[in-house]
Amino acid sequence: MTAKIGYLGPKGTFTKLAVDTAFNGETKHSFDTIPECIDAVEADEIDVGVVPLENAIEGTVQLTVDYLVHQVRIPIMSEIVVPIQQxxxxxxxxxxxxxxxxxxxxxxxxxxxxxxxxxxxxxxxxxxxxxxxxxxxxxxxxxxxxxxxxxxxxxxxxxxxxxxxEDIHDFPNNHTRFAVLSKNKASVHINHSVQSEKTTLLITLPSDYAGALHQVLSAFSWRKMNLSKIESRPMKTGLGNYFFIIDVNQPYDDVLFPGVRGELEALGCKVTMLGTYPVYQMDV
Amino acid sequence: MTAKIGYLGPKGTFTKLAVDTAFNGETKHSFDTIPECIDAVEADEIDVGVVPLENAIEGTVQLTVDYLVHQVRIPIMSEIVVPIQQxxxxxxxxxxxxxxxxxxxxxxxxxxxxxxxxxxxxxxxxxxxxxxxxxxxxxxxxxxxxxxxxxxxxxxxxxxxxxxxEDIHDFPNNHTRFAVLSKNKASVHINHSVQSEKTTLLITLPSDYAGALHQVLSAFSWRKMNLSKIESRPMKTGLGNYFFIIDVNQPYDDVLFPGVRGELEALGCKVTMLGTYPVYQMDV
Known part of the structure; x- marks a missing residue:
């Protein structure tokens, strides 16, 4: 059966460019907003949703992260990196x-x-x-x-x-990243070579105290686990409450990650895995 | 002389709401994009520029940060926090x-x-x-x-x-933050009580090695300096190179901050202060 892929439309946008470069043969459906696209995956109307994760032109990245954290939990199955060329x-x-x-x-x-x-x-x-x-x-x-x-x-x-x-954008080496969301790994076929493997974690701190984040990072640091991205976001329960999104530069395993989780939970943190997935760098 | 304030327009946007709530009596000028507004401050066409820093509706936050880091260095003189009510x-x-x-x-x-x-x-x-x-x-x-x-x-x-x-937005307690940029502190008059004082630092890591960020945070942690925000952003010199924006929950001083800077420079980091400033929480 042909997989149905949803993306943030309309035609000719950067998300559509990412989808067309990464996928071939699937049917493609345009959505007007990020929540609509994620809801459609949740409701099984589409098999795969592609939404902006970083540095997007159209669509706000914060909205993707907040919607995945607060509203609908669908795993990230892969990441697509596309150069921005205007x-x-x-x-x-x-x-x-x-x-x-x-x-x-x-x-x-x-x-x-x-x-x-x-x-x-x-x-x-x-x-x-x-x-x-x-x-x-x-x-x-x-x-x-x-x-x-x-x-x-x-x-x-x-x-x-x-x-x-051609190439009238001010900064070279500018990229935009997209998350490929799906309930089912078998729906995601990307015919490109994998650039790297990543794991994205959501970590909620028990409270706002000096050095809490430092302690959290210790759990990764002494295991020599490299982080490629860290971002704090307000919890929406008021200002001053934060959670962290952390990208670890390696796939999930049964030793290091459970070890990290155990230590962080002992500190009172909550740890949720948003996905462990391959990263594809596209030439367009 | 009346100060000239620039903001991301047009009329009726959230930036204009922030500007109207925070400032009184100044002349106000609408700009179509964030770079235009920041350039106008740089060229002394306006005294103060107000641009989105977090969770904006119109205007991308990444663009503000990237423009301040890569293109034009104008200090942040204050931060305005406005609840999002749709x-x-x-x-x-x-x-x-x-x-x-x-x-x-x-x-x-x-x-x-x-x-x-x-x-x-x-x-x-x-x-x-x-x-x-x-x-x-x-x-x-x-x-x-x-x-x-x-x-x-x-x-x-x-x-x-x-x-x-009224109040048809899905999440309560949602806020948007704006940076008030100016070359001259005397141009910025905000008639509200100060909620807190913050210092924003830009830290460039020498290279991508496991635990680098952990070492950086140690310099703040053992001094009990609390961080309210940390965000990694790509350097635009290619994927994999990152700098960090860190908000420290206290004003700049002549002991702790120079101490942090000294230790981080010894590690090979570059430290730049983007501003030390009061935060104003607005009721609109």
């Missing part, structure tokens, strides 16, 4: 120069990522904000006016636009 | 029930925050995504159709809308 897209009929572009349309985060470039090369153009990069590309494809969109390669392809200038 | 806004002429609402307009993050409520009470309504919550309120004010917006109290007031249902 291009300036125009209609194939546009024959002018950059200085002839009257308006630049895109999501405000994408416009912000190309801030230096726009300031230098398109200072005459009016900036217009859309709800997604895909939407901006669609608008440019539907008009004869001398306007441009900022978006990725997929947006150019989807809406038949020409990349008049 | 309301359902309709035209004052609307006399129907909730079930008569045909469309709900808002920023996708605001719609996502009210996901459970919308699912339960407005499942018949079509969801329409705008570039900001203020923009959604403006749209509702300009039509006679039976549509609603999700936004805050200020949006209701600014566009003369009626709050047909």
């Amino acid at each position: 291009h300036l897209l125009v209609s194939p009929d546009f024959s002018g120069a950059l200085t002839d572009v009257e308006e630049v349309h895109s999501h405000s985060h994408a416009i912000a990522q190309c801030h230096q470039y726009l300031h230098k090369h398109l200072s005459q153009a009016r900036l217009c904000y859309t709800s997604s990069t895909g939407k901006a590309a669609q608008m440019v494809s539907e008009t004869n006016k001398p306007i441009a969109a900022i978006g990725n390669k997929l947006a150019a392809k989807t809406y038949g636009l020409r990349m008049i200038q | 309301h359902l806004l309709v035209s004052p002429d609307f006399s129907g029930a909730l079930t008569d609402v045909e469309e709900v307009h808002s920023h996708s993050h605001a719609i996502a925050q009210c996901h459970q409520y919308l699912h339960k009470h407005l499942s018949q309504a079509r969801l329409c995504y705008t570039s900001s919550t203020g923009k959604a309120a403006q749209m509702v004010s300009e039509t006679n159709k039976p549509i609603a917006a999700i936004g805050n109290k200020l949006a209701a007031k600014t566009y003369g809308l009626r709050m047909i249902q």
Whole structure:
């Protein structure tokens, strides 16, 4: 049976680019918000949900983490890392120069990522904000006016636009990360080589005391377990209460992780595993 | 002379709500993106810039942090904490029930925050995504159709809308934090009582080795310095290189902080102070 994959739409967004690069042959369904996509996995309407985890253009990462922590607990089955490459897209009929572009349309985060470039090369153009990069590309494809969109390669392809200038983002080496959520490991087929293995833990501290986090990290440190990400987030029970999301750079095992858990529970912490999974780095 | 304050616009957004609550008498200027607002402070076009730091509806927090770290170094002069309260806004002429609402307009993050409520009470309504919550309120004010917006109290007031249902956000105790940036402390006058004092540090690790972060935290821990936030962010020099943003729950002093800095530099870390400043908790 063909697996159903949900993603944060619409067409031509970075999430869709990640999904198209990672998956092949599955049916793909667009969702308007992150909670809708996660709920659909929970309700078995789709087999797999792909949502932003870090540095997203469209969709807020905090929302993904908070929704997984507070609302619906579905394991992370893999992580997809995609380079952020923004291009300036125009209609194939546009024959002018950059200085002839009257308006630049895109999501405000994408416009912000190309801030230096726009300031230098398109200072005459009016900036217009859309709800997604895909939407901006669609608008440019539907008009004869001398306007441009900022978006990725997929947006150019989807809406038949020409990349008049490639790689206009200010920072190179910028990536966005997506979580692949599913109840069933067998639904997730990614035909790429695995870059690394990771385990993501949610750790709730008993209270806010000096050095608590330091003690928590000791449990990893003396076992020489390397952490690639640590982030504190408010508990939503009021300011000052925090939980931590920690990425450990190794797969779950039956010795080290239970050891960590035992020590942390003895300190009064609560430890939950959000997933142990492969990381795929995509070239797009 | 009246200070000029810049914020992430347009009217009726959460940043504007924070600015209006915290400041009184200054002139206020709306900016379309976070980098534009920070650049304007750098270029002395405005005296103070207010940008989102955590849990923002409009504007991405990562962008604020990355821009302050990589592009323009302007000190944080204070932090403003504002509760997130989302309301359902309709035209004052609307006399129907909730079930008569045909469309709900808002920023996708605001719609996502009210996901459970919308699912339960407005499942018949079509969801329409705008570039900001203020923009959604403006749209509702300009039509006679039976549509609603999700936004805050200020949006209701600014566009003369009626709050047909208050507090429709799914999670209570949700807050958003804003950084007040300025080159000159004298430009920042906030007439509220100070909730606490904080110091934000940027710490770059020499390399990715097991336990490095643990060693860094030791320098704070044995001094009993409490950390309220810790977040790792990619360095943008490729995956795997990280820096850390750490909030210490006390003002800068001439003994403890130089001691921490000395120890961390001996480990090969780079330590930069992004600001030492008061935190204001607003009731809106």
